[in-house]
Amino acid sequence: LVLNAEAAATLLERDPAAARDLVGTLQVLAQEALDELRSLVFELRPPDLGRDGLGGALRKHVELLRRVERNEIDLVLNGELPADATRDSDILRIAQEAIQNAIKHARAGHIAVRLACDDGRLLLEVEDDGVGFEPEASVARSGRLGLTSMKERAERIGGTLEIRSARNAGTTIRLEVAGG
Helix, strand or coil: CHHHHHHHHHHHHHCHHHHHHHHHHHHHHHHHHHHHHHHHHHHHCCCCHHHHHHHHHHHHHHHHHHHHCCCEEEEEEECCCCCCHHHHHHHHHHHHHHHHHHHHCCCCCEEEEEEEEECCEEEEEEEECCCCCCCCCHHHHHHCHHHHHHHHHHHHCCCEEEEEECCCCCEEEEEEEECC
16 A cells, blocks of 8 residues: 555656546545454454343444444344353354455345244344355355355354345355354
């Protein structure tokens, strides 16, 4: 960024068209750097599940995304299971991955996140109005490490993960876990 800015400043008097091109490149590079920094900030500020509980940590994450991203994200929380650090961490990571997929890959304008606990069972749903995809396509599976990671986390905590999606029809990620 700095080198391109210096080059643009040097070219400003000599070759305004080339300087304009470099400024365009600077804008693209700056946006990419900003996107990368946002991702890093999310990783550097892990939620405090012990203090906030699963619902509170998910609420804080959604509030942060609402400020940083331009997506409309609705959050509905109903009930909470007794704390379980490992289970809650995996559930939160699944929710985060599903929301990020909706923002980055699905290009969703609206995302609905629901976390409900009832009769010792937990249900997490992340639904978006994005471009969708074919979940069973082998290309989708091999190219989507996040989907694989979500499935592995769900299995590790004894849950079931369902992915419903179709081209141009959005996606719903549904996790169901026994309370234990």
